[in-house]
Amino acid sequence: MALAIRDVREHDLDAVLALNNAAGRTILALDAGQLRYFYEHADYFRVAEIDGHIAGFLIALREGGGYASTNYQWFGERYAQFVYIDRIVIANAYRRHGLGRIFYCDATSYAEVRAPLLTCEVFLEPRDDKVLLFHGTYGFQEVGQQRMGEEGPQVSLLAKELPSYPYVRETYLERDGLPDVSWLAERPRPTHNNDKRRLAGERRP
Template sequence: MSEVERFWNAFRVAEPALAGPDATYTAWHFCDNQADADELADLVLAGRKRATAGALWSYEAEGEPLPRPGDLSVVTDWSGTPRCVIRTTSVEVVPFGSVTEEFAAAEGEGDGSLDYWRRAHRAAFEREAVLTGRAPSEEMPVVCERFEVVYPYSIRPARASDLPAILALNAEWEHVTSPLDGASLATLHEHAAYHAVAEVGSRVRAFLLALAPGAPYESPNYRWFEDHSAGFLYIDRIVVTHAHQRSGLGDALYRDLLSYAGRCGIERLVCEVDAEPLNAASDAFHSRRGFVEVGTQVLPDGKRVSLRELSIP
């Protein structure tokens, strides 16, 4: 099995929702020389490069199909070492002279300007003229592809600089968690015993925030556990962006939380799950992980919650 195949299989294990049993991929590197191929792969992993462009004539000369939204690719360096998996999000064919400043910035190369993009790509397309037999022009069709990095992901402690991204993630799901403003989130971050994010590429796609006993937090569910339990970590919220639901990020955060709890000698994880109305996804997620109901309560807004606990061996 090649290194690329092993990398792809690891991605399929980590992201089963994105790479089902019938998923396929192509493996390739950027550019026609080692220096640029390796540099652009680094830019993708650094979060600067989220687009790429190629001459339509080159696709036609090589008999290659155009990329399509949803396509998965293993990006390698010049030597063939896999660096990441990307998913195509949009494809547009436009004349060379119509490529925009915004697209040039998304490509992330050089100083990010349209002037740099035009000079660098015209030079590349001139080299490809040997293959296509057609000289670059302002009217030549260019395949403009945008993508996102979907693997690998990493779990790390949340930083103050992550709070705007975390706030935006919470806003996606505040109908089932609870609203947060910047000041409230900053306070939770300050007092959290555990606060971690999951990054895909260099973008925060999920977070988990948990509190130990004694925090200055007035949540009625946290207060219930303060009155009825000890030695716990209260999971205040775990949020995964819509685009990465069922991608394994929630599982990865829980595994990291359990590892942290074990190192710290914490006896139990606790949380609440909406019971009326039922949050079926959260109910199934926590039931699969062994959380059991230890109480219920009705909140001031009339919602009934199931208070749950997972004992840590």
């Protein structure tokens, strides 16, 4: 079994959309336009490819964007810098093989050189203790709760401190920026949506 975690490509979007909308009640459904928004704006959007098949994906965004999610906005109102995991989906055929942890390790590697916090939410309605345990054992702690809209589910808002970030900030970001190596690069996005604030190596306050 050959596994690759790579940036999403435009021709992957139909498969990603189908995978998202087959995931069940704990993942909000998307339409093609919403998925296109992530393709054009998400800072982290990677897929797991196994033997040529899309086995899962993870989407994350940094602070300061225009994403309309109430959970993303909750973190934006309270924290100056963070990477927010909007969703992770693993295809049924590939669950219970550790892909979730592989994705979270990869997302952490991306986040820890860019922000002090990795954030996300988990649904409490319906409650899934396996999901709560997964996040707890990965170092996330609850920092709040809210209801998603008047009739939406209650969610637990989670954050994980990234202890490597202060070193990276002081050693690289406040000096000459991140080294020019492939694993630190930003994902390619359509050129008309390039955001120069996001470029790896830029000095940040």
